[in-house]
Structures are given as structure tokens and as C-alpha cells.
Amino acid sequence: MILAKTGNEALAYAMKQINPDVVAAYPITPSTEIVQLFSNYVADGEVDTEFVPVESEHSAMTACIGAAACGRRVMTATASQGLALMHEMLFIAAGLRLPIVMAVASRSLSSPLNIHGDHSDSVASRDSGWLQFFCETVQEGYDTLIMAVKIAERAYLPAIVAIDGFILSHCQERIETLEDRAVREFLGQPKPNYNLLDWRNPILVGPATLQDYYFEFKRSEIEGMRRALPVIEEVQQEFGQRFGRYYPVLEEYRCEDAEAVLVVMGSACGTCRVAVDQLRAEGRKVGLVKLRVFRPLVHNLLRTSLAKFPKIGVMDRVDAVNSYGGPLFTEITSVLYDLPERPKVFSYVYGLGGREFSPEDARMVYEQVLSGKKDELVTYVGVR
Amino acid sequence: MLKLQDLAKNQELFSHGHRACAGCGEALAVRQILLAAQPRPVVTTMATGCLEIFSSIYPHSAWQVPMIHTAFETAASTAAGVEAAYRFAKKKGLIQDDIRVIAFAGDGGTYDIGLQALSGALERRHRFLYVCTNNEAYMNTGIQRSSATPYGADTTTSPAGRVLPGKVQHRKNIMEIVIAHDVAYAAQTTVFFWRDLATKVQKALDAPGPSFLNVLVPCPLGWRHLPSETVRLSRLAADTCYWPLYEYENGRYKVNYTPTKKLPLEEFLKPQGRFRHLFGSEAGQQVIAELQRYVDEQWELLLRKQALFGEESAKA
Numbered sequence: 185m186i187l188a189k190t191g192n193e194a195l196a197y198a199m200k201q202i203n204p205d206v207v208a209a210y211p212i213t214p215s216t217e218i219v220q221l222f223s224n225y226v227a228d229g230e231v232d233t234e235f236v237p238v239e240s241e242h243s244a245m246t247a248c249i250g251a252a253a254c255g256r257r258v259m260t261a262t263a264s265q266g267l268a269l270m271h272e273m274l275f276i277a278a279g280l281r282l283p284i285v286m287a288v289a290s291r292s293l294s295s296p297l298n299i300h301g302d303h304s305d306s307v308a309s310r311d312s313g314w315l316q317f318f319c320e321t322v323q324e325g326y327d328t329l330i331m332a333v334k335i336a337e338r339a340y341l342p343a344i345v346a347i348d349g350f351i352l353s354h355c356q357e358r359i360e361t362l363e364d365r366a367v368r369e370f371l372g373q374p375k376p377n378y379n380l381l382d383w384r385n386p387i388l389v390g391p392a393t394l395q396d397y398y399f400e401f402k403r404s405e406i407e408g409m410r411r412a413l414p415v416i417e418e419v420q421q422e423f424g425q426r427f428g429r430y431y432p433v434l435e436e437y438r439c440e441d442a443e444a445v446l447v448v449m450g451s452a453c454g455t456c457r458v459a460v461d462q463l464r465a466e467g468r469k470v471g472l473v474k475l476r477v478f479r480p481l482v483h484n485l486l487r488t489s490l491a492k493f494p495k496i497g498v499m500d501r502v503d504a505v506n507s508y509g510g511p512l513f514t515e516i517t518s519v520l521y522d523l524p525e526r527p528k529v530f531s532y533v534y535g536l537g538g539r540e541f542s543p544e545d546a547r548m549v550y551e552q553v554l555s556g557k558k559d560e561l562v563t564y565v566g567v568r
Numbered sequence: 569m570l571k572l573q574d575l576a577k578n579q580e581l582f583s584h585g586h587r588a589c590a591g592c593g594e595a596l597a598v599r600q601i602l603l604a605a606q607p608r609p610v611v612t613t614m615a616t617g618c619l620e621i622f623s624s625i626y627p628h629s630a631w632q633v634p635m636i637h638t639a640f641e642t643a644a645s646t647a648a649g650v651e652a653a654y655r656f657a658k659k660k661g662l663i664q665d666d667i668r669v670i671a672f673a674g675d676g677g678t679y680d681i682g683l684q685a686l687s688g689a690l691e692r693r694h695r696f697l698y699v700c701t702n703n704e705a706y707m708n709t710g711i712q713r714s715s716a717t718p719y720g721a722d723t724t725t726s727p728a729g730r731v732l733p734g735k736v737q738h739r740k741n742i743m744e745i746v747i748a749h750d751v752a753y754a755a756q757t758t759v760f761f762w763r764d765l766a767t768k769v770q771k772a773l774d775a776p777g778p779s780f781l782n783v784l785v786p787c788p789l790g791w792r793h794l795p796s797e798t799v800r801l802s803r804l805a806a807d808t809c810y811w812p813l814y815e816y817e818n819g820r821y822k823v824n825y826t827p828t829k830k831l832p833l834e835e836f837l838k839p840q841g842r843f844r845h846l847f848g849s850e851a852g853q854q855v856i857a858e859l860q861r862y863v864d865e866q867w868e869l870l871l872r873k874q875a876l877f878g879e880e881s882a883k884a
Binding site for chain 2: 232233242247249254280382391
């Protein structure tokens with residue numbers, strides 16, 4: 185079906201079609217609508233979900249963990265301070281290998297308070313052991329949320345599907361939805377690792393471990409994350425074959441013979457595509473590398489792709505205060521370090537707190553990267 | 569009436585061999601609770617704390633029932649998720665049994681850091697039993713004061729010093745906070761009174777909504793008493809009315825135990841190292857007097873609640 189939906193509406197609609205067993209959630213701008221619309225589906229009996237309207241995001245994630253430990257398909261949604269409040273529990277969800285799927289309408293972190301879009305919240309959760317997908321469009325958000333359920337359940341890891349707050353969450357786009365039945369068939373039934381409710385076969389979930397076992401548990405979790413990449417590729421392939429929409433983990437847009445590329449996550453990919461088209465029309469050799477999967481970090485794919493380009497700008501919609509460049513920049517420079525001939529890599533921080541990032545801004549960044557000259561370590565795009 | 573012979577026939581679902589200190593009141597409470605819960609199938613959650621540490625160090629487990637531990641402040645919110653999953657499974661016909669959910673947390677995990685999650689879970693009326701195994705301080709981290717710690721107690725963050733006499737605030741009345749949520753059942757008890765405890769567990773598990781038990785569990789480490797004194801101190805807590813045994817059900821208060829002779833509070837305080845600094849000085853006597861005044865006041869208040877909102881009042 186072709187519909188006009190905002191990002192939030194599309195994700196809520198995807199959740200309705202996924203029809204999760206349990207949803208525990210708490211409102212926060214700009215993701216509130218997802219939960220709000222979903223509770224309408226609950227109220228109208230359009231889903232079978234047990235909806236737990238908790239008293240905080242901390243409890244939202246905790247209740248999700250409790251329900252997922254009972255072998256159920258579990259989802260939630262949040263943003264910003266909410267994700268920060270969940271922080272403690274994110275690690276526990278991942279450590280217990282629970283495939284919880286969370287929609288995030290990415291937003292800045294206080295202080296000062298700001299409700300608008302940047303990647304501070306999701307990126308701050310980077311090391312919590314969650315798979316992380318950054319989406320460029322509402323369509324991609326819708327499709328990815330559905331795929332994420334299958335990926336998470338196959339990889340036994342929780343997943344964040346991030347759409348940029350307001351820029352996507354509140355912006356209406358034309359999307360093509362799937363049939364309810366098609367979503368159901370695509371997802372099938374979860375095959376949980378364990379079920380706490382099986383009281384005849386009691387298990388202990390979340391024990392204390394000491395120096396003798398903790399490391400092995402963590403090591404196996406790390407291995408789980410490493411093995412998630414083939415799962416992601418497999419599920420994206422299945423999705424593409426079934427529904428005709430293919431999502432690569434890493435996309436190169438007009439990168440042939442490119443002298444300079446930007447590496448971008450989220451909605452700014454669209455902005456950069458416009459700039460690339462304009463610059464290409466003028467005969468400039470520029471391209472876009474869109475990173476869709478932030479965790480696991482696809483270092484081999486990144487290295488193979490980026491090794492081809494002499495000049496690279498890395499775009500971070502978040503700053504890792506006083507780090508050696510933006511968070512994605514430091515990862516990418518590490519990835520490229522082993523190359524015999526390293527490209528020039530520049531760090532750009534843009535769009536904090538929803539600051540407009542226009543095709544003109546993108547053009548300016550491309551021009552600078554093409555020039556190969558940049559004085560400061562990090563360039564803050566569009567700051568006064 | 570519950571008989572010990574019957575309880576003794578039940579399976580030990582909290583097995584021996586765990587790592588609790590000798591004389592641990594909490595281990596006694598959990599064992600008794602899981603004996604009393606039978607034959608109801610239970611699924612349990614617990615907060616981080618002594619119980620979690622001494623019962624679950626991998627690869628060992630004392631739990632013969634399903635148990636999940638997530639974090640410190642999350643016994644109630646984890647239970648909420650488990651209960652929601654159970655409701656889903658039940659409504660879909662995936663489970664036939666009537667499973668009960670029990671959350672265990674200490675006083676720190678209940679009165680302090682877990683209070684919000686507890687309040688939320690009670691308000692949403694998840695059907696679960698929340699048990700606070702209350703030893704009146706953060707024993708697991710080394711005896712720090714909590715809002716359940718009594719006035720005058722010497723803890724490592726309310727130490728008795730040259731100026732301060734130990735903790736300078738009275739404990740929080742968690743029972744009234746819980747009751748204000750209009751719970752299906754709430755009760756206070758302690759390990760000496762095994763029949764009272766077991767009966768309350770059964771009532772709480774069969775209550776049609778959220779229920780709460782506040783169980784005083786003496787702690788030889790934190791209270792600094794002999795391990796052999798645990799059960800006696802539990803009894804003295806009730807006999808001094810320091811820890812009244814009572815319940816709240818259908819809007820009514822009922823005192824379940826009235827000591828034949830209400831003992832002076834000093835009888836309860838004296839065997840405990842956490843109150844030792846109060847004995848032998850004028851200033852210490854004043855602290856004891858204030859604690860006695862508080863205990864008397866709370867006891868009188870409880871009796872008045874029973875008179876106003878008890879079975880007697882219902883007959884009148």
C-alpha cells in the first residue's frame with residue numbers, strides 16, 4: 185500500500201504489523217507518537233500486545249528485559265534523555281542476549297535542553313552491545329524496523345533502529361507498506377534461547393559472576409556481535425528478495441573515480457546525495473558513502489570501500505567532547521590505519537540540536553575535502 | 569491453620585550450600601517464603617544485593633525456581649515485564665498453569681533506589697508479590713545507611729562520632745507508601761514467626777492484585793550480633809513493638825501479634841553492636857529515649873488504625 189506517513193507514524197505502523205507480544209514504553213519527544221499511536225492500536229484491539237505503560241524509560245527497558253527473558257517478542261521506543269536513562273539496562277539486555285527491538289527518534293542530550301535531532305543519544309549507547317541502524321528515510325525506517333526484529337532474533341542481540349528526530353520522525357514521506365500477512369510470514373515465530381516461564385525447568389538468568397567467568401561471558405557476547413554482520417546481510421537479502429527493496433550495509437553513491445567522499449549516517453545522506461548530484465553535474469569527482477549499520481562496526485567493508493578514495497570527510501552528527509575528532513571519525517581513522525597508503529581523512533561535526541544541514545553546507549564540506557586542506561582537527565559545520 | 573508438619577513436606581526450593589553468612593535472616597526468609605508458596609508455581613525476580621550475591625554466583629545457584637536478576641533498582645520493573653509476558657502467554661493459551669510472580673529486594677532496593685519502579689508496578693496493578701527482605705541498611709556494600717535504617721543506628725555512612733549519634737533520621741514508613749497505592753494485600757512480618765510469615769505469603773500470592781511483604785531479617789554482620797541471636801532478635805523486634813506484625817487487606821488494618829508484655833526497646837537494642845554506642849552515656853540514653861518514643865508512637869498509631877479501619881470498626 186502507498187501511504188503518506190511521518191517517521192513516527194511509519195514506525196508505529198510497522199510495530200502494529202509486527203504485533204509484538206509485549207511493549208513497555210514511556211513517552212519522550214520526539215518518539216512519543218510511536219508509543220501513542222501504538223497504544224491506539226492496543227485500545228482498538230488491532231494488536232495482541234500486552235502494553236505496559238511504565239513510569240520511566242528505565243523501567244521500560246527493564247520490563248522489556250523481563251518479558252524478553254520469558255521468550256516473548258518485545259519492542260519499545262525512546263529518544264534522548266530516555267535512552268540515557270535506559271543506559272544501565274541496555275548493557276543488561278545485550279548481556280542476557282535478549283532480542284529486544286527499540287525504535288529511537290534520535291535527539292540531542294541536555295544540557296542545555298534541546299528536543300531536536302542529532303545522534304548524541306544513540307552514539308552514546310554505542311558500547312552497550314546493541315545493534316544500531318541509522319536510517320536515511322521514513323521508508324528505510326519502516327523497512328529496517330521490520331528487518332531488525334528478524335535480525336535481533338537470529339543474532340540473539342537487541343537492536344536500535346534510529347531515525348533522525350523531527351527530520352524524519354515528524355516529516356511526512358510517501359512510503360510503500362507491506363501487507364500485514366507478508367510481515368507476519370517474513371518474521372515467523374521467535375526461537376528464544378530460554379523461557380523463564382517454563383517453571384518446570386527452572387533457570388537462573390543474570391547471575392553474579394566473578395573473575396573466573398565474567399570475561400568468558402563478555403567474550404561470547406563480543407563474538408555474538410561479530411557474527412551479527414552475516415545475519416544482517418542475510419536478512420537484508422531475504423527482505424530484498426521478498427519485497428524488492430534492498431538495503432546494503434554500506435552504500436556507495438556515485439563513488440566511481442571519486443576523489444573525495446563523505447561518510448554519513450542518517451537523514452543527512454539525502455542532503456549529501458543532492459550535493460553530490462550538483463557537484464557531479466559540474467564535473468567534480470565526489471561521492472557519498474552511506475553507513476547504515478553503526479554496530480557492529482563493519483570495519484572490513486569500510487576499509488575496502490574507503491581505501492579507494494584519496495580524500496574522505498567523516499560526518500558526525502554528535503561530538504565526542506574533546507576526543508580526537510568525532511566518534512565516527514576516530515573509528516574510521518582506526519579502520520584505515522593499516523592501509524599501506526592512507527587517505528586524507530577529515531572530521532566534521534554538524535547538525536547538533538537539529539541545526540539545519542543544507543545541500544549548500546554539504547557542498548562547502550565537499551569543496552574543503554576536495555581541496556585537501558583543513559587547519560583545525562574538527563570543523564563544526566554551521567555553528568556561529 | 570498452617571502446620572509445620574505440612575510445610576516440612578514441601579520441597580526445598582531455596583537449596584542449602586549458598587554463601588550467606590552464618591545466621592543470615594534473609595536466607596531464612598527466602599527459604600520460608602518458597603516453602604509457603606507451594607504448590608503454586610512461582611517465577612521470581614531479585615534486586616542486586618546480598619541475596620543475589622550469596623545465592624547466584626555462577627556456576628552455582630540456590631534457586632530451584634526460575635529466577636531473573638537484572639539490576640539493583642529493578643526487582644519490581646523486571647517482575648512487571650515477566651508478569652506482562654505471562655499475561656500474554658496465558659491469553660494466547662501458551663500456558664495453562666496459574667503462575668505467580670515474586671520479586672525480592674532488600675530495603676535499599678525497595679525504600680531507596682527501587683521505590684519508583686515499585687510504585688509504578690503497584691499503580692499498574694501487576695499481579696505480583698513484592699517481598700522486601702529488610703535488614704535496615706546496605707549490608708552487601710558494607711553496612712551503609714538506607715531510609716529503612718532506624719534512628720541512632722551506627723552504619724558506615726551514618727557513623728556514631730563525637731558529634732553525631734549515628735543516623736539522625738527515623739526510618740521511612742514504606743508500608744503506608746505501599747498501602748497508599750491501594751494494593752490488594754500488604755503485610756509486615758519477620759522470620760521468627762514462621763506461621764505468620766507463611767500465612768501472609770499465601771494470602772499475598774492469592775490476592776487479586778499487587779501485594780507486598782515487609783519482612784524484617786536480622787543481619788549478624790550489619791547489626792553486629794551473634795549468628796545464634798538472629799531468630800531471638802527477630803522475636804524481640806515484635807515483642808518490643810519495634811516491628812509490629814500486621815496486615816492490610818480490603819482497606820482494613822489488622823495487628824496479627826500483640827505481645828503479652830510489651831518489652832522495653834533496650835531489650836532489642838542491647839544485643840546489637842549497631843546500637844552499642846548508645847549505652848553508658850547520657851547522650852546515648854536520650855537517643856534511645858527518642859527511638860522508644862518513636863516506636864511507641866508508631867505502635868499507638870497502628871492500634872488506632874486498626875480501631876478505625878479494622879474488623880472491629882467494620883462490625884460497629
